[in-house]
Amino acid sequence: MTSSDSSPKGGRTDPPTGAERPVRADARRNRDKLVAVARAAFASADDTVPLEGIAREAGVGIGTLYRHFPTREALVEAVYAAELDGVTTSAPALLDQLPPEAALRAWMDRYGEFVARKRGMADTLRAGWASGRIATPTTRARITEAIGTILDEGARVGTLRADVAPGDVTAMLLGVFLATTAEDTPGRTERLLDLVVDALRPGTGAA
Secondary structure (H helix, E strand, C coil): CCHHHHCCHHHCCCCCHHHHHHHHHHHHHHHHHHHHHHHHHHHHCCCCCCHHHHHHHHCCCHHHHHHHCCCHHHHHHHHHHHHHHHHHHHHHHHHHHCCHHHHHHHHHHHHHHHHHHHHHHHHHHHHHHHHCCCCCCCHHHHHHHHHHHHHHHHHHHCCCCCCCCHHHHHHHHHHHHHHCCCCCCCCHHHHHHHHHHHHCCCCCCCC
């Protein structure tokens, strides 16, 4: 048998596995760029964000965007999931860098960024959740869990109260962010968040 007989019928051979990797890597980079650009766009948008602008800013064609995200809902869902992952996983990371009370205050700022981006996606999210085209996330439970992680460490070292339910803190933060907007009095959100942290320090509970 000659060497040519060892190839599949017709003389065709499968491409080496490594030949496919650059394509997959490029596709992944394009998807990540689209999500990153969309996250920034939704955070600063006052109205519907054009998908063409997102594709252009990411340096890809609109066809590439639609290959990754066939609908606006698909892109919004990906951005929302990335944001939720980012804000919840930042809690233990901040605790590695800062004392619990400082980590809590820094985490509140990160949560505020999440809320701002959510506002830019609100209409699409509500419609997608109502229709079932976007899966309903366990947002509040995950946010509360992140807060609980910081409160537990603060209680352990004595810098945060041990008698506060994480869900109550979630409710307070939602009240702050619902009561303020980017156009509100400069610094008001920061002052209110500072007050929340002050209320969580030992010695501020009921006698």
